[in-house]
Structure formats: C-alpha cells, structure tokens
Amino acid sequence: MKRGYTLLEMMLVLISAVIVMMLCVNFLFLLKRSKEIDVGVTQLDIMELQLQHELMLGYSFSLEDSSLCYTKFDSEACLSFDGSRLIKTPGYEILLFDVNEGSMSLSDDFVVISGTYQDESFSIALERLKK
Numbered sequence: 001m002k003r004g005y006t007l008l009e010m011m012l013v014l015i016s017a018v019i020v021m022m023l024c025v026n027f028l029f030l031l032k033r034s035k036e037i038d039v040g041v042t043q044l045d046i047m048e049l050q051l052q053h054e055l056m057l058g059y060s061f062s063l064e065d066s067s068l069c070y071t072k073f074d075s076e077a078c079l080s081f082d083g084s085r086l087i088k089t090p091g092y093e094i095l096l097f098d099v100n101e102g103s104m105s106l107s108d109d110f111v112v113i114s115g116t117y118q119d120e121s122f123s124i125a126l127e128r129l130k131k
Contacts, residue, residue: 044117047086047096048124051079054088055111055126063106068113079104081115 058070058077067080078089081102086095102115114123 043096044122048126050095051113051124052126054079055128058128061106061111061128063104066104068104068106068111079113086113086115 054072054077055070058072060071062069064078067078069076069078071077075090079095080087080089081099084099085097086099086102087093088095096117098118100116102113104114105112108128110125110127112123112125114121116122
C-alpha cells in the first residue's frame, strides 16, 4: 500500500496558504497607509507639554547662568541649553534636540523659553502657578 497525500489534503493546504497570504498582504497594505498618515504632533509640541507639566509643579524659580532652576517636590531641578540640546538636570534628561540660539527669561507670571529648532524660531511662554 502506497502512502501519500490525497487531492483533498493538497487542496486544503493550498487554500490555507492563500488565506494566510491574503491576510499578510492586507496587513502590509494597512501598515504602509499608517506610515503615510501625518499625526501632526512635533517634537516641539511634546517638549512644550513636558515643560508645562514640570513647571506646573515647580516653585521658587530663579535664573542663574542661563539656567532656569526651580524646586519641585523639595528637590531642585534646572533647565539649560547644552550644546544643541535643552536638558533637565539633575541627571541628563534631554527635552529637545537640534536647538540653536536658545534663551530663557523669567517674569512674575511666565517662564519664556525661545530659540531656533530645526531652522525655525520658537517661543514658548508657560504660566507659573503661585504657591
């Protein structure tokens, strides 16, 4: 007696392979379309939200040697420009890359951070909360 595959078994394998390939092609098409969708959120927008959260919880602001220092949860943190980066210390948390000519100013009600990000000027004014 010869052992082998029947025509029915071969057809089932072929149909299964075609279904799997169709699902893969549809997935790849959806993946390609999702890359084309522009979210509209830039790194600058994300940095602004991070700073807003940081400075909302901060108090005792001071501007020292072009660094903006503040107290948050009884520990001191500073924002400064290091080369082409906006960083937060202690530690070295990079908030924004590719920043040129950055500056910070401090008033009674606002913290203003401005500079050039990817050859476009920006200015972010964040309101300080009173403690």
